[in-house]
Amino acid sequence: MPLQVTVWNENVHELEEPEVAERYPDGIHGAIADAVDGDDRTVRTATLQEPEHGLTEDVLANTDVLLWWSHCANDEVADEVADRVVDRVHEGMGFVPVHSGKNSKPFKRLMGTTCNIKYRHGGETERIWTADPGHPIADGLEESFEVPSTEMYGEPFDIPEPDRTVFISWFEGGEVFRSGVCYRRGRGRIFAFRPGHEEYPIFFQDEIRTVLDNAVAWAAPTEGADAVWGEVEPKESLDD
Amino acid sequence: MPLQVTVWNENVHELEEPEVAERYPDGIHGAIADAVDGDDRTVRTATLQEPEHGLTEDVLANTDVLLWWSHCANDEVADEVADRVVDRVHEGMGFVPVHSGKNSKPFKRLMGTTCNIKYRHGGETERIWTADPGHPIADGLEESFEVPSTEMYGEPFDIPEPDRTVFISWFEGGEVFRSGVCYRRGRGRIFAFRPGHEEYPIFFQDEIRTVLDNAVAWAAPTEGADAVWGEVEPKESLDD
Amino acid sequence: MPLQVTVWNENVHELEEPEVAERYPDGIHGAIADAVDGDDRTVRTATLQEPEHGLTEDVLANTDVLLWWSHCANDEVADEVADRVVDRVHEGMGFVPVHSGKNSKPFKRLMGTTCNIKYRHGGETERIWTADPGHPIADGLEESFEVPSTEMYGEPFDIPEPDRTVFISWFEGGEVFRSGVCYRRGRGRIFAFRPGHEEYPIFFQDEIRTVLDNAVAWAAPTEGADAVWGEVEPKESLDD
């Protein structure tokens, strides 16, 4: 059965700002969906404006990996939907928050920290270094690549110490940032990826698309073992 | 200035079950408070029944380390108070959930997982092994010690991979459990300690008291560095 | 191209103890090789007695995953061969030390710790719990399984805090042990698995074979990114 991928986007900039709509005629979700499509994958999109933001029980039950782009509307996501995403991650769904998806309710609930950063608009060069060249999310990349114009995110990034730090960014204005970090929560794999501001055509850049494509493969659920929770009988005799 | 320690207890079993009240005449909070008291420490207690559960803004602002015992009333803790505890941990307050405090709202919000376990009542032997003999929370312990009669908790314990696994328990009935695990979230140190059922006089046992006392010292806030979040000016010229 | 698997065994007990030779007529390496064989895999074996212990430059250059069983002859492994194994792990070869392979030169050099344990011969029940049910090395297992008669290993196990703790063992005699632990060193994935004493037919047990088979799949090399080391030119102008 093909891997079932859902790309979620708040889709607000596209609806409200003509330049963004022109830059991303199919929405940022459309560009990401195109980047992660492939053999043995079915990719669909969902947006904030749909009923239940397009993330119904049924959609999530049939999603193996969820990519998530959000920015200005993080607070408009219903708590119930955010919790539903979190629950599905615990069950094994992969979760790939992109750019300020790091401020989304699901990511913050999965991390248990503020996820605070510093930032700067205006456009500057970002050079993304692979700190973990053995990681499959870096498959096929050179040692570094540049995003020619982007919003800056700077450390400290208030997250739990990552399981793996795959990418670290250098910014022209003098900051650094852990741009690709991996976690597991329950059975679900999480990869938070920094790049992706709506003001730039970042999701059409080859290396960015490669990373997102790799991240989907990495975050796919695996079978694992049984887990039994709740009240249980002893395995050994307690008679004595 | 002395370290300011607050011991929180839901205090429900003590109020509702005469055997528990007899076993812990000053409440479980009283027994824990006595265990962690010492030079250069001021220890106070707070319970569910007090206004704001005794964890007002003022109390938390003046708490360096919060110990937390809860069991049957985890759901009765107000969301607002739980969030206040989480915020203070992010700021640096140490947090030591004990026994089913692992099911408390603050701990689950800090972990981002279900914190599910298996369990069994009835009383059986637990042998607590120090897996990390170099850890300061194990100061002064032998390689293992026994709790003669306790409730069982068994793996899998649905938590993020710990920063350090200090203790692992063996149970007579055949299970194992990571009984002492360390995390940091924001500036705050967290140590979750398994033992402590209300049906047994566990908080009067020397080794248990040693661990709690050590945990308070370990979880105490440290100064750290400045952190600047939000919009910032560049450190380097972006003129070109 | 099929995954190239090499199973290394010191093969000393088999040569010196008739009961072991009878129990493992093809050697422990033969039993492990049979367990991890499969479609898209070529499996070969190598032993201490061969020139360069059967781990020549050529063999290792053509090994994707190396399983390693050793016990009484850990010190007889040539330093040069041990270093060759370590170098190949850094390059990406998976490494699966089994049982007292945890005392082998390659594993200790990769860990940087003593890897000390406590132990007991004589035969007793071990119950292996899956602490990380979402991990692919646990694929297809129940929540726990028993090895009916084994040598005991007990905590503290002097290893770096694992990246993931997949299995924790309960022993009839009262000890616990982290029986399946994951690391990465360089590009190479490492999974140390505890069971497997030569006095028992452990490598014919289904669950053990499942774990070893899963471990080979998990430890297989991935492509990753380029890494450039040594002296480099600046990416940015340093003229000013």
Added chain:
Amino acid sequence: MPLQVTVWNENVHELEEPEVAERYPDGIHGAIADAVDGDDRTVRTATLQEPEHGLTEDVLANTDVLLWWSHCANDEVADEVADRVVDRVHEGMGFVPVHSGKNSKPFKRLMGTTCNIKYRHGGETERIWTADPGHPIADGLEESFEVPSTEMYGEPFDIPEPDRTVFISWFEGGEVFRSGVCYRRGRGRIFAFRPGHEEYPIFFQDEIRTVLDNAVAWAAPTEGADAVWGEVEPKESLDD
């Protein structure tokens, strides 16, 4: 009893290059020793040229924290002395390799990786960001500070994923580096700190001295629990 600190330096540049001798009239070891001196500490120095490099059994047995600066003479350190340092770290001695001390035999043996980096001479600005503002090694620092002229080290840094990443550096020439990383091996705490080239007066800079001073406090041994290794009797009856 005061904390016993030993500062080790290969002391080769000072002996062979007049500019370095002029810059560090008491040697780099002298400058570091001055930085970490204080109440309740006794600080001594040792160098490569002394018998057993000044790191005799007796000196190490009486060292709580060892700082280590080395560069061009890493290969000249006797294997026996390197192993002695590693053994003492396992027993609890803190170890703080500075600058290319990351290439020293003890550090590489403790890490189990190549510790490879990229580098560039010539002098450029380094800005050191605190990625973990809650860490005690960052006590008293601002969010970032600059070393005005330094040798560059760049990612990928081939180390195990750190327990904590305290500092990340930005370099004028376009690279990034994890400049302050924490580990534990056995009972010993390890903090590797990047800055410190002999061509610049870096060890006279206030922030650098603060970090080294904090690192000594952080790396100091703690008591911990007993650990029993080797063959043991069962804790439970195995009669049945």
